[in-house]
Every structure is written in structure tokens, then in C-alpha cells.
Amino acid sequence: MIHFKYRPITLDFTFSAGTSRGVLRSKPSWVIILEIEGSLGIGECSLIPGLSPDNPGVIESKLENLRKNGVYRNKICRKETPALFFALEMAYKGLENRNPFLLFDNEFSKSRSALNINGLVWMSDAESMLAQAKEKASSGFNCIKFKVGALPFEQELKLLQEFRDSEFGVKMEIRLDANGAFTKSEALNKLEQLSRFNIHSIEQPIQPGQWPEMKRLCQESPIPVALDEELIGIQSKEDIQHLLDYIEPQYIILKPSLIGGFEVSDCFVEEAEKRNTGWWATSALESNIGLNAIAQWAASKNNDLPQGLGTGGLFHNNFESPLQVERGCLNYRPDASWADIETWIREK
Structure with a gap:
């Protein structure tokens, strides 16, 4: 039992x-x-x-x-x-x-290879966001994701321009994440203005559930669109196929905690790759327990795109683990242990 x-x-x-x-x-x-x-x-x-x-x-x-x-x-x-x-x-x-x-036996979990990840710039005032971006770039990240949609739009444009003009921003791959902040009437115009900064992709520009509008953005946006919150609640193979065939996104973002785990994520990957739709995995702000599981799963897929898995340092009280971010990559250190979580489990 x-x-x-x-x-x-x-x-x-x-x-x-x-x-x-x-x-x-x-x-x-x-x-x-x-x-x-x-x-x-x-x-x-x-x-x-x-x-x-x-x-x-x-x-x-x-x-x-x-x-x-x-x-x-x-x-x-x-x-x-x-x-x-x-x-x-x-x-x-x-x-x-x-x-x-050890959930997936692969080169990452054996500490023989690392996962390429993006550096995340959290929403704050423009000056702080610019400082975050420069710090991420100087620490070795080759891809940086900016949260957008909370500041006045002109401030966000200025922020991106200043970063692109800096020594750090010239060759940097930039992703954006709007978390559905743009209205359907303004989204395309904003994407056109953002496109001058050579943006790799933008996640969820409008709120989920507006499939005709999202389809139009995927067709007309000068910036490739990635579906994120749009995937929540889509779990059967038939529903996954319908979503991808109707909206035809350039990318999808997989958060196993939000969409229902490994099996659903596997189905999304299989169907996306049939359609030449790109994808990467992102944490849903898990502790190192969940982050480890998602990282090992992502490593099993041999996807070279930067993953959104650099969140292990977000919490004061996270569990110590073998996961370590170094020069824009997530590593599984062979000399570290999970003793912290094992002790915590035995406390009660």
C-alpha cells in the first residue's frame, strides 16, 4: 500500500x-x-x-x-x-x-549537459527593468524576456530602445510577455511598433478565449506570437489539434502545472512539431522540486530553444538543490544534494 x-x-x-x-x-x-x-x-x-x-x-x-x-x-x-x-x-x-x-534519465539529469534558458526581466519601473536586463546580459544570458503591458506603452518603447542601443542589447535575443495585457483593438498597432526592436516573439498579447482575434494576430503580426494562457484547459488530443489548427500560432509555451502535467505536455509537443510550431517550457513559479521535474522533462525533448526555467532563485525559502544557473544555462550539479527537502519532509 x-x-x-x-x-x-x-x-x-x-x-x-x-x-x-x-x-x-x-x-x-x-x-x-x-x-x-x-x-x-x-x-x-x-x-x-x-x-x-x-x-x-x-x-x-x-x-x-x-x-x-x-x-x-x-x-x-x-x-x-x-x-x-x-x-x-x-x-x-x-x-x-x-x-x-530522478524523473527522466538523460544527459541533463546525469550532469553531462545544460539547458539553455532565458533571463526574465520582471515588471517594475523602467529604470529598474533596464538595470535587470543589463545584469542578466552581463551574467551570460543570450536571450532575455521582458514583461510588458503594465507601464505606459511609450515608457516600454523607450526601455526597449535604450536596451537595444546599449552594449548589451545589440545582439541579444529579446522575447516579450504581455500576459494578455493588450486589448484586441490596440494589439496589432502595438505589435507593429514593438517590431522595430527585432523581437523574437511575444507571449499572449491579448486575453485568452478570443480565438478569431488571436488567429488574426498570428497571421498579421510582424512579431511571431506565442500562446501561453490560451493553452489552459486544453487537454485532449482533439482539443489540442483544434487549437493549433485554428489559431496557427508560431509558438506555444508549456507550463505543466497549468495544463495538466507531462502527458498533456507530450501531446502538445507532438502535435506542435507535426505543424512546425515552435515551443518551449516555462515554470509556473514552482519551487526547485517542480522546477527540477520540468527541466528534466524538457531536456528529454532535445529542444535547443531557450527554456523559461531560470526561476529557482526567486524565493527566500526555496529548497537547496543541484539546480544552478550559470552563464544563461541551467545545470544539474553532480556535487550537490537534495538534503534540504529531505530534512524538511521529516520535520513533520
Whole structure:
């Protein structure tokens, strides 16, 4: 019989993390632990307030039900609670591999190769964002993503111009993430103005659920469009095919905690690659537990595009781990351990 327990944790940001949806200072996660015959499986249910489909109260209720009545994956509705489903998927994979932190056996998890990642510039005032971008560039990143949509648009244009004109910005690959901040009436005009900065792509320029308008942007925008929040709730193979065939995006962004785990992400990758649609994985602000799982999964796909997986340093109280960002790459250090999380689990 599999023994099940869980512990909630509030992850505290090292700074006020601004997006066009507001400012995050902390976020909830639950660590779940499966144990059978001395083997452990560990997963993380990570929520982003205001974005994740999972309701925190429902998560608590379902976790308590699993603790009392036994853990069965078929009791969890992936549509209703994709982050919880992913956490269980993560934990079972570690259990099956008899190593809670080795989910995918590949060159990354063996510390033989690194993952290329983008540096993320969080929303703040323009001066602070420019300083963030220059710091990321000087530390070795070749791709930087700016959050846009919260500042006055003219300030954002000036910020990008100043960065492009700097010694750091001349050859830098720039991505943008609007988090749906543009209205459908203004989006194309804004994308045309942004295009003069040689932008690689822009994530979710308008709010999800406006498929005809998003399709038009993908057809007419001078900047390639990447779907992000648009993928939430799309889980069956038929729905994935319909989304990609109708909107025809240039890129899709995969956040397993938001879309329902590895199996759904695998389907998105398979269908996207059939259509020559690019993709990369991004964390949903998981601790190092979830970040490790997503990084190992992404490494198994042999995708050379920079991944959005540089979020391990966001929290004061993250778990120590072998994950390390160095010169724009995520590495799995062979000389480090997961002793921090193992101690934390035993505390209660």
C-alpha cells in the first residue's frame, strides 16, 4: 500500500514580482510525498494566484481526502485541478524510478549537459527593468524576456530602445510577455511598433478565449506570437489539434502545472512539431522540486530553444538543490544534494 502525506508551503519572493496582472510577494504550493517499501516519490502542486485553474480550498480538500482514503490518480480530475494532477504524476514517476528526484534519465539529469534558458526581466519601473536586463546580459544570458503591458506603452518603447542601443542589447535575443495585457483593438498597432526592436516573439498579447482575434494576430503580426494562457484547459488530443489548427500560432509555451502535467505536455509537443510550431517550457513559479521535474522533462525533448526555467532563485525559502544557473544555462550539479527537502519532509 502506498502511504501518502502532504505539507503546504508558502514560497516568499525575494522581491515584489510585477506582471501586468499585478504584484506577487508570495505564492502557495503543496509538497506531496508517496512512500512504499522504503521508496519515495515527491511532487509539487504549485499555484499562481489569479491564473491557476486550481482552487486552493479544493486542493486542500482533495489532499485531505487522499490522505484519509488512499491515493489513486483516477480520483483526481485533471481538468479541475491540473496542478494537483501534475504533482501526483511527478511523485509517481519518482516512485517508479526509485529516486524521487530522478524523473527522466538523460544527459541533463546525469550532469553531462545544460539547458539553455532565458533571463526574465520582471515588471517594475523602467529604470529598474533596464538595470535587470543589463545584469542578466552581463551574467551570460543570450536571450532575455521582458514583461510588458503594465507601464505606459511609450515608457516600454523607450526601455526597449535604450536596451537595444546599449552594449548589451545589440545582439541579444529579446522575447516579450504581455500576459494578455493588450486589448484586441490596440494589439496589432502595438505589435507593429514593438517590431522595430527585432523581437523574437511575444507571449499572449491579448486575453485568452478570443480565438478569431488571436488567429488574426498570428497571421498579421510582424512579431511571431506565442500562446501561453490560451493553452489552459486544453487537454485532449482533439482539443489540442483544434487549437493549433485554428489559431496557427508560431509558438506555444508549456507550463505543466497549468495544463495538466507531462502527458498533456507530450501531446502538445507532438502535435506542435507535426505543424512546425515552435515551443518551449516555462515554470509556473514552482519551487526547485517542480522546477527540477520540468527541466528534466524538457531536456528529454532535445529542444535547443531557450527554456523559461531560470526561476529557482526567486524565493527566500526555496529548497537547496543541484539546480544552478550559470552563464544563461541551467545545470544539474553532480556535487550537490537534495538534503534540504529531505530534512524538511521529516520535520513533520
